[in-house]
Amino acid sequence: MHELGIIIEVVQTVERIAREQNLTQIQRLTLQIGELSSVIPYFVEQCYPAAVDGTMLEQTELEIEVLPGNGLCKSCGKVFNLREHERTCPRCGARSWELLGGKEFNIKEILAC
Amino acid sequence: MAEFRVLEIKQSVFESNDREADLLRVRLRAEKTFLLNLMSSPGSGKTTTLKRTIAALKDEFRIGVMEADIDSSVDAEAISGTGARVIQLHTGGMCHLDAGMTRQGLDGLGTDNLDLAILENVGNLVCPAEFDTGAARNAMILSVPEGDDKPLKYPLMFSICHAVIINKMDTLSVFDFDLEAAKERIRRLNPDVEIFPISARTGEGMEPWFAWLAGQVREWNA
Numbered sequence: 472m473h474e475l476g477i478i479i480e481v482v483q484t485v486e487r488i489a490r491e492q493n494l495t496q497i498q499r500l501t502l503q504i505g506e507l508s509s510v511i512p513y514f515v516e517q518c519y520p521a522a523v524d525g526t527m528l529e530q531t532e533l534e535i536e537v538l539p540g541n542g543l544c545k546s547c548g549k550v551f552n553l554r555e556h557e558r559t560c561p562r563c564g565a566r567s568w569e570l571l572g573g574k575e576f577n578i579k580e581i582l583a584c
Numbered sequence: 585m586a587e588f589r590v591l592e593i594k595q596s597v598f599e600s601n602d603r604e605a606d607l608l609r610v611r612l613r614a615e616k617t618f619l620l621n622l623m624s625s626p627g628s629g630k631t632t633t634l635k636r637t638i639a640a641l642k643d644e645f646r647i648g649v650m651e652a653d654i655d656s657s658v659d660a661e662a663i664s665g666t667g668a669r670v671i672q673l674h675t676g677g678m679c680h681l682d683a684g685m686t687r688q689g690l691d692g693l694g695t696d697n698l699d700l701a702i703l704e705n706v707g708n709l710v711c712p713a714e715f716d717t718g719a720a721r722n723a724m725i726l727s728v729p730e731g732d733d734k735p736l737k738y739p740l741m742f743s744i745c746h747a748v749i750i751n752k753m754d755t756l757s758v759f760d761f762d763l764e765a766a767k768e769r770i771r772r773l774n775p776d777v778e779i780f781p782i783s784a785r786t787g788e789g790m791e792p793w794f795a796w797l798a799g800q801v802r803e804w805n806a
Contacts (some may be wrong), residue, residue: 480597482595492591496588506739507739548799574740577596578593579592580592580593582589582591
């Protein structure tokens with residue numbers, strides 16, 4: 472449960488950007504969370520109201536995009552979802568793969584004026 | 585009514601920490617100080633393992649230890665008996681150390697005339713895995729009583745470590761711990777990892793761990 476601290480950092484970053492760009496209202500905040508990042512979207516949503524309380528983002532809607540945790544099989548080149556296939560290539564059974572993504576935790580964009 | 589527009593930010597939330605960690609690694613490389621980030625659950629035997637490790641390596645390397653704890657100095661007191669330089673870092677409730685806190689800790693410890701600095705991270709398998717401390721290598725301890733399914737429960741921790749120590753091997757007969765299953769689960773997450781089954785209490789199996797760590801320190805400081 473470290474999501475609250477992380478979300479507070481997100482809020483601070485967005486507020487800084489808003490000040491730099493002279494924004495007055497932020498309607499929506501979009502985050503990207505990788506499946507393998509161990510940040511849990513459900514907990515982020517639960518923490519969000521507490522983290523934005525009393526900030527510029529108090530009225531801002533939160534949107535979360537989940538990014539897949541995919542690997543590229545080093546033996547046969549197949550791209551596959553690591554979690555779904557328990558980190559084993561579903562085509563050739565190899566367990567050696569290169570991580571293509573899924574550990575992200577990004578502030579993607581904001582809708583603001 | 586002002587018009588709303590989409591502003592692309594594309595910024596990683598961990599980015600500022602990652603940058604700070606990279607800077608710290610560059611500095612430590614230049615200063616010829618190898619930083620090991622040692623992580624585990626509470627009660628896995630980090631301090632006992634460290635004491636043995638310091639005893640084995642102190643003739644070759646000048647060693648310093650940073651003990652990170654939420655609030656106590658018991659580990660620092662235990663380590664200070666080994667003759668290594670030691671400081672206690674209180675995280676004040678924080679569940680992990682980030683690169684900035686690690687740098688402050690190193691400044692407090694003093695990296696002059698130090699070949700090997702060891703960070704004993706907060707006992708926790710979740711948050712320390714998310715935050716790069718700037719260490720040259722990450723190691724973690726899994727102990728037999730915790731169970732062979734730990735890698736399934738904390739995959740990120742096992743995937744970011746260069747070495748996994750399996751401690752308390754002397755208790756294997758009283759626990760349902762399948763060593764081969766544990767190794768297989770760890771390797772599935774992290775094919776290149778080094779695995780060292782040891783008993784820090786008896787000292788059994790610790791030589792390969794000492795040799796690996798010494799090799800890493802020599803290579804970094806070369």
